[in-house]
Amino acid sequence: MTQQLTLAPPYPPEPGQPPEDEQGQRPDSVVDVAAATKAAAEFLAALGIRLDEDGLRDTPARMARAYAELFDPPPLRLTTFENAEGYDELVIARAIPFRTVCEHHLLPFSGVAHVGYLPAERILGLSKLARLVEHFAARPQTQERLTRQVAECLQERMLPRGAGVVLEAEHTCMTLRGVRATGATTVTSALLGSLRTDPRWRAEFFALAGVHA
Numbered sequence: 001m002t003q004q005l006t007l008a009p010p011y012p013p014e015p016g017q018p019p020e021d022e023q024g025q026r027p028d029s030v031v032d033v034a035a036a037t038k039a040a041a042e043f044l045a046a047l048g049i050r051l052d053e054d055g056l057r058d059t060p061a062r063m064a065r066a067y068a069e070l071f072d073p074p075p076l077r078l079t080t081f082e083n084a085e086g087y088d089e090l091v092i093a094r095a096i097p098f099r100t101v102c103e104h105h106l107l108p109f110s111g112v113a114h115v116g117y118l119p120a121e122r123i124l125g126l127s128k129l130a131r132l133v134e135h136f137a138a139r140p141q142t143q144e145r146l147t148r149q150v151a152e153c154l155q156e157r158m159l160p161r162g163a164g165v166v167l168e169a170e171h172t173c174m175t176l177r178g179v180r181a182t183g184a185t186t187v188t189s190a191l192l193g194s195l196r197t198d199p200r201w202r203a204e205f206f207a208l209a210g211v212h213a
């Protein structure tokens with residue numbers, strides 16, 4: 001039997017995670033909101049946007065906090081369990097929503113991730129597959145790198161027989177500007193171990209992820 005799960009936020013809070021302050025920032029955050037606010041004001045002024053109108057007065061501070069939130073990864077703790085029952089089929093979390101920012105334009109891209117692995121000695125707490133995506137998405141990214149980082153982290157930390165990740169995303173730098181290819185999605189995949197080398201597992205992974213490879 002293969003186990004298939006669809007996960008959606010909000011995910012349960014991480015045990016031991018430091019509480020946020022009133023700015024929504026964790027005490028261990030490296031983000032300097034005051035400096036970012038000042039820089040945002042200068043950036044907007046340079047674009048000819050006047051900030052002396054009511055609706056815009058606090059925009060630099062809101063911009064700074066919004067980006068701080070996007071680039072502030074919660075600490076990653078991967079809870080694993082002994083695979084006591086010897087479960088040896090794929091475990092896949094489908095359609096995990098994610099959002100990040102492209103490192104070329106600093107414009108958001110978002111979509112869904114399908115993350116799976118073929119267990120060996122250890123199995124993973126199920127919300128952790130979504131946590132992994134969230135963790136690596138919290139920085140300027142390319143879709144290709146994000147896909148690979150999630151797969152490699154899973155492979156390195158869990159030592160499963162294989163790991164696979166598929167990302168389907170819409171990039172606003174492509175849909176709102178440039179070619180304005182509204183509705184175009186980009187699909188990337190990273191397969192490791194048996195999911196890469198064994199055609200049976202490869203095909204089953206893509207079938208369960210709902211991707212026609």
Ligand code: ZN
Nearest residue numbers: 102104105173
């Ligand atoms: Zn871009």
